[in-house]
Amino acid sequence: MSLIEVTDLRVSYPGKGFRAKPIEILHGVTLDVAYGETVGLVGESGSGKTTIGRAVLGLVKPSGGSIRFAGQEISSLTGTARRGLASHLQVVFQDPYTSLNPSMTIGDILSEPLIVHGVSSGDARGRVRSLLDQVGLPSDSIDRLPREFSGGQRQRVAIARALAPGPQLIVCDEPVSGLDLSTQSRVLDLFLDIQRETGVSYLFISHDLGVIRHISHRVTVLYRGELVETGPTDQVTSAPEHPYTERLLLASPVANPVRQKEKRDKRRELLAADLVYSAGLGGTEEITREGRQ
Known part of the structure; x- marks a missing residue:
């Protein structure tokens, strides 16, 4: 199941x-x-x-x-x-800057969902220290405010908050x-x-x-x-079996400039083919708008 x-x-x-x-x-x-x-x-x-x-x-x-x-x-x-x-059921949102209350300490942010579910303040504090260690943040983070952290660190706090109730x-x-990109890789590895x-x-x-x-x-x-x-x-x-999936794959950047140009040219070809096909179905406007994204 x-x-x-x-x-x-x-x-x-x-x-x-x-x-x-x-x-x-x-x-x-x-x-x-x-x-x-x-x-x-x-x-x-x-x-x-x-x-x-x-x-x-x-x-x-x-x-x-x-x-x-x-x-x-x-x-x-x-x-x-x-x-x-x-x-x-928990969630980690896109923006680590707006998903954390700027006036609350990290300890209060992480304790809040635990206390709501009936955990005592003392036990919540101990759980928070464990969560900080789990997401690779120092223990003194507990008394600091979100603005004192980088974007990647704030997202680690958001992940810790999602993990707090044991979802x-x-x-x-x-x-x-x-x-x-470098921070992305570290956060993805943390998720794994x-x-x-x-x-x-x-x-x-x-x-x-x-x-x-x-x-x-x-x-x-x-x-x-x-x-x-x-x-x-x-x-x-x-x-990929579907042309749209192939377009998404071609849109992913690579470090090699030559390979990146090849992917960009190939994606343009696929978009042009979609435009011609859509024109025959009366949907030119929608595909053109997508091609400009």
Whole structure:
């Protein structure tokens, strides 16, 4: 049995203007995450990947389909029942600068979710020191403010906060996109180390197929609210079957300038082919807009 099962998920947002029809963002997406597994969810901006994460976390209400966690239907849970899942379902957001309260010390930030779940202040303090060690931060961090840390260090604090209640699943929403490349690598390795130590599962959301390849067991590719390809990471990232997945792979930067130019030229060719095909279907405007991203 999978830890999280998303079946035929549909999400709609209200349209703009009086009597505007709702706009469907997700068109029947199905995916699952096993215990101790990382599933990478990849797609360009606007593909709907973050909406899936928000639906799993209960931050948006599905208009159709189901979400099951450890066998329990959770898509319709509200109030106390939903809050009861918080210790099992956690999130690491994209921006480490805004996801931490600037007026609270690191010790207070990490203690808060523990105290909410009934842990005493003294026990919470001890757990916080253990969490800081787990994410590679010095013990004196406990009395410091977020502004005293670098971006990578703040993201480590955010990871520690997600780990505090001992979750089974962490939704990672673009957690390294705001970091430089060397810091990205260290934070990704931290995610891997934590998974080996704790057995936690990740739904890892990113626009960068290179990042997804580094951390995921399986990959799910989302395009305009629809799942277009899924499979083992090695298979999807080395021999993609869908042209859109190939474009994403070509968009990942490489250190070799010659190879980077070859990838850029190839991606332009694929975009041009899409434009010609779309023109025949009356969808030129949408593809052109995507090509400018």
